[in-house]
Amino acid sequence: MVLVGKSSIQKTYYDILSVKEDATYEEIRASYKSAVLNSHPDKLHNITETSDHPHELEVRFLNVRKAWEILGDSKTRALYDHELRDSRQDIDTAEDISLDEMTMEDVGEVVELFYQCRCGDYFAIDSEELKEMGYRLDSGGNKAVLNRPDSLPTSVILPCGSCSLKIRLMINTQC
Numbered sequence: 001m002v003l004v005g006k007s008s009i010q011k012t013y014y015d016i017l018s019v020k021e022d023a024t025y026e027e028i029r030a031s032y033k034s035a036v037l038n039s040h041p042d043k044l045h046n047i048t049e050t051s052d053h054p055h056e057l058e059v060r061f062l063n064v065r066k067a068w069e070i071l072g073d074s075k076t077r078a079l080y081d082h083e084l085r086d087s088r089q090d091i092d093t094a095e096d097i098s099l100d101e102m103t104m105e106d107v108g109e110v111v112e113l114f115y116q117c118r119c120g121d122y123f124a125i126d127s128e129e130l131k132e133m134g135y136r137l138d139s140g141g142n143k144a145v146l147n148r149p150d151s152l153p154t155s156v157i158l159p160c161g162s163c164s165l166k167i168r169l170m171i172n173t174q175c
């Protein structure tokens, strides 16, 4: 298995396993198995002498294993996909804002968060959506705090309700 040379671009775990981003679990597993067979350090003894880059192969093996850890589990894969999407939206985001800058409105069960867009409409998200993503909004007292397990990305992209602008809500790790 040869990885296509895209060294200037950060490889995704999908690239590392040579699978499409919409690959099924079975496809990812099959690709992982063949990647392991081709890069496992134990299998390299015979070819190490002929290879100029034994270290490179070892790094590849570790990357393959890491990619499988993330993509082989539907939960961590979903989080990774989310992070990947966010990182690709970098250019489109108008600005970074913190939770403190958002307007909060308690509407019974959920807390809605708003931030006005320059078009007049709002960027919005509610505590229920945040909870589904794994973040916990604590709005007790006079200061709201978003709690985030270590495995989650540190920001959430919010699209405007009307225009194509997006903002990045930065999530602090304070507990």
Ligand SMILES: [Zn+2]
Binding pocket: 117, 118, 119, 120, 121, 122, 160, 161, 162, 163, 164, 165
């Ligand atoms: Zn807008």
